[in-house]
Amino acid sequence: xxxxxxxxxxxxxxxxxxxxxxxxxxxxxxxxxxxxxxxxxxxxxxxxxxxxxxxxxxxxxxxxxxxxxxxxxxxxxxxxxxxxxxxxxxxxxxxxxxxxxxxxxxxxxxxxxxxxxxxxxxxxxxxxxxxxxxxxxxxxxxxxxxxxxxxxxxxxxxxxxxxxxxxxxxxxxxxxxxxxxxxxxxxxxxxxxxxxxxxxxxxxxxxxxxxxxxxxxxxxxxxxxxxxxxxxxxxxxxxxxxxxxxxxxxxxxx
Amino acid sequence: xxxxxxxxxxxxxxxxxxxxxxxxxxxxxxxxxxxxxxxxxxxxxxxxxxxxxxxxxxxxxxxxxxxxxxxxxxxxxxxxxxxxxxxxxxxxxxxxxxxxxxxxxxxxxxxxxxxxxxxxxxxxxxxxxxxxxxxxxxxxxxxxxxxxxxxxxxxxxxxxxxxxxxxxxxxxxxxxxxxxxxxxxxxxxxxxxxxxxxxxxxxxxxxxxxxxxxxxxxxxxxxxxxxxxxxxxxxxxxxxxxxxxxxxxxxxxxxxxxxxxxxxxxxxxxxxxxxxxxxxxxxxxxxxxxxxxxxxxxxxxxxxxxxxxxxxxxxxxxxxxxxxxxxxxxxxxxxxxxxxxxxxxxxxxxxxxxxxxxxxxxxxxxxxxxxxxxxxxxxxxxxxxxxxxxxxxxxxxxxxxxxxxxxxxxxxxxxxxxxxxxxxxxxxxxxxxxxxxxxxxxxxxxxxxxxxxxxxxxxxxxxxxxxxxxxxxxxxxxxxxxxxxxxxxxxxxxxxxxxxxxxxxxxxxxxxxxxxxxxxxxxxxxxxxxxxxxxxxxxxxxxxxxxxxxxxxxxxxxxxxxxxxxxxxxxxxxxxxxxxxxxxxxxxxxxxxxxxxxxxxxxxxxxxxxxxxxxxxxxxxxxxxx
Numbered sequence: 001x002x003x004x005x006x007x008x009x010x011x012x013x014x015x016x017x018x019x020x021x022x023x024x025x026x027x028x029x030x031x032x033x034x035x036x037x038x039x040x041x042x043x044x045x046x047x048x049x050x051x052x053x054x055x056x057x058x059x060x061x062x063x064x065x066x067x068x069x070x071x072x073x074x075x076x077x078x079x080x081x082x083x084x085x086x087x088x089x090x091x092x093x094x095x096x097x098x099x100x101x102x103x104x105x106x107x108x109x110x111x112x113x114x115x116x117x118x119x120x121x122x123x124x125x126x127x128x129x130x131x132x133x134x135x136x137x138x139x140x141x142x143x144x145x146x147x148x149x150x151x152x153x154x155x156x157x158x159x160x161x162x163x164x165x166x167x168x169x170x171x172x173x174x175x176x177x178x179x180x181x182x183x184x185x186x187x188x189x190x191x192x193x194x195x196x197x198x199x200x201x202x203x204x205x206x207x208x209x210x211x212x213x214x215x216x217x218x219x220x221x222x223x224x225x226x227x228x229x230x231x232x233x234x235x236x237x238x239x240x241x242x243x244x245x246x247x248x249x250x251x252x253x254x
Numbered sequence: 255x256x257x258x259x260x261x262x263x264x265x266x267x268x269x270x271x272x273x274x275x276x277x278x279x280x281x282x283x284x285x286x287x288x289x290x291x292x293x294x295x296x297x298x299x300x301x302x303x304x305x306x307x308x309x310x311x312x313x314x315x316x317x318x319x320x321x322x323x324x325x326x327x328x329x330x331x332x333x334x335x336x337x338x339x340x341x342x343x344x345x346x347x348x349x350x351x352x353x354x355x356x357x358x359x360x361x362x363x364x365x366x367x368x369x370x371x372x373x374x375x376x377x378x379x380x381x382x383x384x385x386x387x388x389x390x391x392x393x394x395x396x397x398x399x400x401x402x403x404x405x406x407x408x409x410x411x412x413x414x415x416x417x418x419x420x421x422x423x424x425x426x427x428x429x430x431x432x433x434x435x436x437x438x439x440x441x442x443x444x445x446x447x448x449x450x451x452x453x454x455x456x457x458x459x460x461x462x463x464x465x466x467x468x469x470x471x472x473x474x475x476x477x478x479x480x481x482x483x484x485x486x487x488x489x490x491x492x493x494x495x496x497x498x499x500x501x502x503x504x505x506x507x508x509x510x511x512x513x514x515x516x517x518x519x520x521x522x523x524x525x526x527x528x529x530x531x532x533x534x535x536x537x538x539x540x541x542x543x544x545x546x547x548x549x550x551x552x553x554x555x556x557x558x559x560x561x562x563x564x565x566x567x568x569x570x571x572x573x574x575x576x577x578x579x580x581x582x583x584x585x586x587x588x589x590x591x592x593x594x595x596x597x598x599x600x601x602x603x604x605x606x607x608x609x610x611x612x613x614x615x616x617x618x619x620x621x622x623x624x625x626x627x628x629x630x631x632x633x634x635x636x637x638x639x640x641x642x643x644x645x646x647x648x649x650x651x652x653x654x655x656x657x658x659x660x661x662x663x664x665x666x667x668x669x670x671x672x673x674x675x676x677x678x679x680x681x682x683x684x685x686x687x688x689x690x691x692x693x694x695x696x697x698x699x700x701x702x703x704x705x706x707x708x709x710x711x712x713x714x715x716x717x718x719x720x721x722x723x724x725x726x727x728x729x730x731x732x733x734x735x736x737x738x739x740x741x742x743x744x745x746x747x748x749x750x751x752x753x754x755x756x757x758x759x760x761x762x763x764x765x766x767x768x769x770x771x772x773x774x775x776x777x778x779x780x781x782x783x784x785x786x787x788x789x790x791x792x793x794x795x796x797x798x799x800x801x802x803x804x805x806x807x808x809x810x811x812x813x814x815x816x817x818x819x820x821x822x823x824x825x826x827x828x829x830x831x832x833x834x835x836x837x838x839x840x841x842x843x844x845x846x847x848x849x850x851x852x853x854x855x856x857x858x859x860x861x862x863x864x865x866x867x868x869x870x871x872x873x874x875x876x877x878x879x880x
Contacts (some may be wrong), residue, residue: 061448068444070356091360097444098358109353109447113264126358168357180448 016079017176017208018044018067023076025062025231033048037060038231039076046175050207051204051219053245054228055253060212064229067210069093081175097201098127102169102207104198106181107202110153110161110168111195114138117149120168139171140164143197166197170205175199177201179211183218216245227252259650269350272343273371275782279339279380279775280428283332283346283381285769288420290325292391293398295411303409311622313404320763323493328373329423329766330497331552334504336431338548340372342782344435344442345541351439352446365440369432376428384420388413399761404789406691442567456508456540462843466505473829474497480833481840485570486659486691488837492563492830494554504548508540511547514821515814522810528803532810542783546812547819549779550861551773554823564757564812565850566831570838572750574843575694576743578638581607581719583728584745588736591714596735601835602726608638608715611697612706617664617676625674626697627710633801635697636719644668649702653686660698662689672699677709678819694749719746776861777868780812784872791873805873812869815860826853 006251025037036059044050044067065071066080069085078085081100085093102123103109110119111229120139121131142151143163153161160181169177181200183191201207202254211222219225228237229252237248299316301311344351352739354364394407458466476495483491521531536543547737587593593609611624630646633639639646642658654672656664666672671682677793683705689696690812703710719742720730729739791804831849838845 037559065445065448070443091362094355094358094360094444097356103356105448109356111350111353113269118264123358126363127355200872 008068015046016043017046017048017081018111018210019079020063020067021077021079021183023066023073023078024068025059025071026074035231037066037073040228040233041076042226042229042233044176044208044210046208047202047206048224049199049222050211050223052212052228053214053216053219053223053225053249054234055249056214058228059231060228063180064180064210064212068103068176069097074189080186089091095127098123100175102172102174102177104162104165104169104177104179104182104194104204106184110164112153113162115150115152116145116164116167117158120171122166123172136171139167142170143167144193157190159186159193162186162190162194163197163230170197170201172240173205174207174211176208179209182211183215216242217250269343269347269371271345271785272782273375273571276336276339276343276372276375277382278770278778279335280332280376280379280431281383281386282422282668282771282774283328283336283427284380284420284424285386286328286332286767287423288384288387288416289390289421289767290321290328291395292416293394293408294321294325294388294410295415296395296408297321299409299411300406308404308407310404314406315403317398317763320760324767327556327764328710328771329427331549331730331768331775332423332427333430334500335549335771335778336427338431338504338545339437339775339778339782340428340432340435340540342545342779344439346782346785347439348442348446350447351442352444352448355442356447361440365436366437366440368436368653371837372428372432372436375393376425376432380421380424380428384417387416387420387524391416393805404720411565424493444564449835453679458506458508462505466502469498469505470503475504476833477829480836483833483837485567485834486662488834489563489567491550492559492834495830495833496559496826499829500552500555503822503826505550507544507547507551508821511818512536512538512540513515514818515543516812518814518817518821519810525771526806526810527529528806529810531799531807532814535811536809536814542779542811543815543818545779546776546783546865547822549772549775550816550819550865551823551826553769554820554857554861555826557769558823558827558854560764561761561853561857562827562831562851563834564761565754566838566847568750568753568757569845569847570842571691571693571753572746573842574690574692575746575749577842577844578690578692578695579636579719579746580638581605581636582722583720583722584740584742585718585719585720585728585732586738586740586745587715588738589714589716590735593732593735593737594715594718595719595729596731597718600726602717602723603720603728603731604782605632605636605721606718607632607719609696609717609719610710610713610715612676612709612713614706614709615673616699617666617673623699624697625699625701625706627713628696628700628708629701631704636721637692637698639689639700641687642690644685646687646689648686649700651702652683654683654705655687655689655700655703656685657689657691657696657698659691661685674701674705676706678707678874681705687835694753695840695877696744723806769857771859773864776816776864780865780868781872782810783812784869805870808868808873809869812865812872813862816865818857820861824858 020040020042023040024038026033026035040063052063054060062071069078069080074091080096083096083163090095100132111122114122119142120136124131137149140146143166145160145163145167148160150154153164156164177198182194182198182252186194195218198209198211202209213219220240223239225237225240225245226233227248234252235248237244300306337847354367391410395410398404398408456803473495476491502684509764516533516537519529522529523533585593585597597603597606607629610627612627613622613624615621616623628639630639641655646655656666661667666685666690670685672685674681674683689700720728732739787806835847838847
């Protein structure tokens, strides 16, 4: 495992899809302040597929949420596609998310009221754009759901719902795709399909994928794996197989 | 069409269960408002009908003011209930709204979506409410007659009258209610989509703190001026103050009710695990307890205060009557003109004072109202007539007296001229004296016999106050007539009974529909709360809770909130009662004030009963399997 600390994130910001510079996030509670991230500096190169791993409570989901502008850091700066998020208001941040980012989460995050087609088309509609039905159908076909376009989420299986969420992320062709345990609720076959789709997004479409997972097999689909512990980046593996990743995790959790 | 509005329709369909609650709240709110408008219109239409006697017209005027108050209570309650229901809908959909934000909806778009949804529901509910009002109008009119509120057959106004008022009122109430909810919805962060569980925010918002504090300071200020309140002002305060207090308390409801309900659970927590579960859930939730408590607090405080204030007012008038009436005997004439003549000409009577009223046109508008024809000298000795301002000795062709209430209501003070239209033309005598209130002993305007001439001579007194000399048998004097001779105390008791019976009818009119609406709102809030709690109850079931235990938990939860809301409503009622009581006792120190425990207990029992039944029904909907 190679150590990654203090890389010159901001100098690389121009080529980076997402750059985190000295990110600290503390939460206040009655028991006192809790630090979820402690000065993390990290760059996610454009077109890369990175898995973020770490023991429970290591800060991996917080890192993802802050990188996506869903949460604000206590200290530090996040730059997405050359735009510093700290200076953006809520509406501007929302617009940036709508145009530059896509999300795939463990809980499929679809609106039950809308059909699969409408769920995929929603971000474009919200951004005020015209929906091209052919592109929406193409996105659904890409995830193998061409026939399910008119179904609503409750009428789909868990794997199918997750693939609709990916189709939504693919349809808008965002520069960065954030995924948090995307295979956590899926069976092995559905999980593999989802991971291949994410790898395709990176390799074939040049999208940057940042995926939080606890599953070494899922992480092995990524080209690099980032390890977090106690709110700090403590290591990195490149092109590692599931066995090496599992061994690194065991070492961390020891 | 904007994306926000376009999204509204499928979202409403998706959240049909939640919106059914909002629909019911608004629909019946519109029926309540429409019903009040229909009745006011019916009274107005009937008053203009030929052949209505002055007494019936006076009865209709009383009814009109009652329906006016009822309309105000209706709008207040509807606004409350609808606002709390829409807030509930937003709280229950936090995750879904967060998801919308996550996939790119701006706060403004979320706000428009929620407002759009509210418009869809409000439109349907308002129209349904208007249709229901039209259908229910004949039933309402029949009910008013059946309850003995009036002996007239009321004419139904055109249905468009209720529609014209209810439609904009319904839309307004829905918009006011949903405006805050949509604002709150727009503040839901995208992160909410990823949170399985969140602790509900309890801290009131800025405007809630401002409005709540202002209202509660206003209520506290009323205590400071309590020493200067006369009974009539206190009665007016009793109608308005509960609304102010309720508004203030509900602003802090998310903090107040969970804390109070949790504390009330303390004695039951050790022996009963379901009570402990209920207490723990209450301590961490805010929206459900606040929504259940709002209608219970509103109706218990408003109804309790009105019941107490009206009961105390009856005590007050009876106490005044007893204090002022000097005659030991009262003769009810039964409408026989010869009774007063016989008494006046009989020997053995120290004083004979007939209670004579004549209907005249009063004031600039010439409204028909009764005036009292008095012989000041006799009335002083028999009815304790005295002036609080001015000089009763100046009562004559150019001088009349008015009661303090009349002076306050009409703005006619000492020295002002009062326009009186009577047979033979208009006269404009001056007000030369202001007398205390004694509604059962004399009318609000007192004139000498000379002012009304023939009309006064032709009028038949309903009662004659008599002071006999020792040994005189008054019954023998009126023998052969329908007259009844009563001891003054018995007559006062009978008048008191009649007043209380009329008050009871008035309370039914004022509070019946509002109470029914509050009942619907209570059931609605409890059922919506049970929908929201479903996930947690399933978890509890997974951990081994039986169906009975889950039902008991739901009932404890709703029951504790109900008792907390009733306790706060009781405090408001007690405070208002204290205000009215201290004003009355200051004027009539010997007044015996009775607390109408039965109606108060009925309000309490109905609120609590509805809450528990709704909780039991809500819990029945739970499936056996987690």
